Amino acid sequence: MEPLTIGLIAMAGMLLLIMLGIPISFALLAVGAIGMFIVSSSMYAETQLLLNLMEQGTNFSLLAIPLYLLMGQLVYRTGLAGDLYSGIYRWIGRLPGGLAVASILAAAGFGAVSGGSATAVATLGPMCMPEMRKFNYHGGMSAASIAIAGTLGILIPPSIFMIAYGIWTETSIGALFLAGIVPGIILAIAYSLVIVVICTIKPEMGPVGERFSWAERFSSLVNLAPILLIFGLIVGGIYGGIFDPTEAAAIGVVGVLIISLVMGRLNIEVLRLALVGTSRTSMMIFMILLGGHVISRFLVLTNISSTLVDYIVGLGLGVFGLLALLTLMYIVLGMILDIWAMLILTIPFVFPVIVSAGIDPVWFGVYIIIMCELAAITPPIGLNVYIMARVAPEVPVGQIFLGIVPFFFTTLFCLVIFTIWPEIVTALPTYAFQR
Known part of the structure; x- marks a missing residue:
């Protein structure tokens, strides 16, 4: 044979x-x-x-994975994630759908110190849903906003999936981290605008939240400081060439430990739970x-990859046609596979094709992470949706998936923008590594 x-x-x-x-x-x-x-x-x-x-x-680079996971666990266990949400909520809670917008921005902030998607949803869901219930938010809107918010955790650095992609494809992890910042911010803003527009047209979907005084708002900035400090330390250190992503992970963990210790939130039990959670997830990823x-x-022995590359190149689709085909493929795969399976089964085939087509591997790394975001919310698998269904059992799964639809198409629209203007993704890492 x-x-x-x-x-x-x-x-x-x-x-x-x-x-x-x-x-x-x-x-x-x-x-x-x-x-x-x-x-x-x-x-x-x-x-x-x-x-x-x-x-x-x-592999020294693999040390970054358990370290970033530990950092996220510590942020969750010490309540720093809750502080982040409450601080953002005080500033934008009065917007139409302000509580849902707060969950989007809090997820972006939590993603900056956790590196995962499901973790962000599981952390923010129990914090955000009670507030939204109190103000009679539509169940599908509430749960969908948190489910989509969690996807930002795998795009905004540090990202566990970017580390895996970088290792598999021998692409600079530092460049991938920097490349994810601007698209992550753009997607967070786009999701927030979608919520505000929907809740402006249909106020019953997301009424405004409670009013806070200016004194309360400014005092809440203290809650944002730890996350911003850690994120700035990690990204600033990588951008400035002071340390690589793995060293940044270790420094980030030390930073969270020091901050939580000073705040009186670190104890043996918190550390034990964080280490156990990190060990289980790290072993699975390894x-x-x-x-x-x-x-x-x-x-490689079967020549499947080379045969597929020759076939696709022979179609003469061009860059945009190739990306359109890959996008359709990833949407379909997202319906039947989880994120890890989708990445592992496709990268050996797809990466040689995009290299032969002249597509920047760093840009493609951001592209494939965005496709992973869609896989996390696409039925019938949609891991983030099912996590939210457990957090909010009163909301039917079908209603959450329906609430995801505008965010799904918003993500595709942003992806088109990134494809037409790839410098949105590549400008920051290009500048950082060519100075």
Whole structure:
């Protein structure tokens, strides 16, 4: 049997395993190892497994993942995330849909120190929903705004998914972090405008919140300071060339520890819970990364990637046609796969194609993260939506998905803008690394 045929059968088998509920890391490792054994030999398969385990286990860049996860856990456990939301709420709560807008901006701020999407939703949902219920917000609007807000956590640096993309594609993680800042801000503003417009047209969707005095507003700025300080320390250090993203993660953790200790919020129990949560998630991500590298080595043997590249290049679609095709593909994949599965199964095929088309890998990293955002809210998988359904069981899942629709198309519109004017994404990292 031809290696290409074996590769196609293996990919179909892997998709079946994932759909049957087998953890994606185990599915990747099993299919990759068995595939290498069949195509090459048992010695080759054993050698590749050992080499990949050693390579990933000693990869300095991977240290950033548990460190950023720990930073997010500490921010959540010490109540700094709650302070962030309350501080923003006091300033914009009187806008139409102001509470929902506050959740968008708080998620952007929380994403700046957490690096995850689901974590942001699980953290902000229990804080934001009670306030929105108090002011009789529409259930679908409330839950959808928090679900979409959480997606900003994987775009605004630091981002765990950007680290993974950078490692897989050998793209500068520091450049990816800087590239995500402006698009993240633009998306946060766009989502906020959508809420304000909807709630202006239909005030019953999101009534204005309570009024705060100017003294209360200015005093709330103290609540914003810790997050802004940590974000400025991380991004400023990377932008200034003082330290790399991994070193920035360690400095960020130390910064959160010092701030929470000074505020009297750090104790043994908080530290224990943060470390346990970080360990579980880090191990899951490490196994997925290992599996991704193993399956990539197998795909090289089958020539699937090169065959696909030759086929797509032969279509002569051009850059815009290629991106339109990829966008459609990722929307469909987002309906059946979670974010990690979508990234791992597509990057080995897609990245060589975009390189051959002359697309900037840093720009494409931001593009693919935005497509991951859509996967987090696309039915029937939509992880963020189901997290919100658990946080707000009184709101039907279908109603949340319906509330997501305007945000979904807003994201696609912004993506078109980033495609027409790619310098929106690339200007900051270009300036930072070419000074």
